[in-house]
Amino acid sequence: MEMQEMLKKLRENNNLTQEQMAERLMVTRQAISRWENGETQPNTETLKLLSREFNVSINTLLGSPRQLICQCCGMPLNEDSIISREKDGSYNEDYCKWCYEEGEFAYKSKEGLLDYLVGNMPNPENLKDEERRSQFDSYLSQLKHWK
Missing domain, CATH: 1.10.260.40 (lambda repressor-like DNA-binding domains)
Structure with a gap:
């Protein structure tokens, strides 16, 4: 639109x-x-x-001209309901509501997020945890929050 x-x-x-x-x-x-x-x-x-x-x-x-992606975890931000908010209630379009809320980051380190991802994300290829951790780390390292 x-x-x-x-x-x-x-x-x-x-x-x-x-x-x-x-x-x-x-x-x-x-x-x-x-x-x-x-x-x-x-x-x-x-x-x-x-x-x-x-x-x-x-x-x-603006008619959703760009695909927003959480710059902490990489989740697509394709609905306003999952976009984070600042303390004043304004949107922060760089992060999802699970990684950043009211001016605070949920994950204090990339290691903490990696632990969460390895423990909770589906593993349809039955990869070893070390390999999955490495793949997640490689992807996260490209995001603004972890550069």
Whole structure:
């Protein structure tokens, strides 16, 4: 879904007129109309406000142009409900809610995460734990949090 469609859907799902949405975002009704017609787009600060006000990630507002991946464990972040939050409630689109929540990381070390992955991830190929640990480590080392 494109950004203009997402913004209109968000407004309609919240039973708001363009005027009401404009008041809530401190912009003009004409700005809302131009966004929904695809003539212009909200600026960065307005996107942040939209995200907070309507409890939706910026990536979703933009029409999900990029595949988000947790930069701690590598999990795809394909739903807003699994994206982490900061203490102020805003989204942190770099991490899943299991690795990072309210400004705190769940795994204090890569070793701790590796222990969890080896102990809990399926092993359909029946690989030895050392080999699995090495594969997980190789993948995790490419993620921002562990570089």
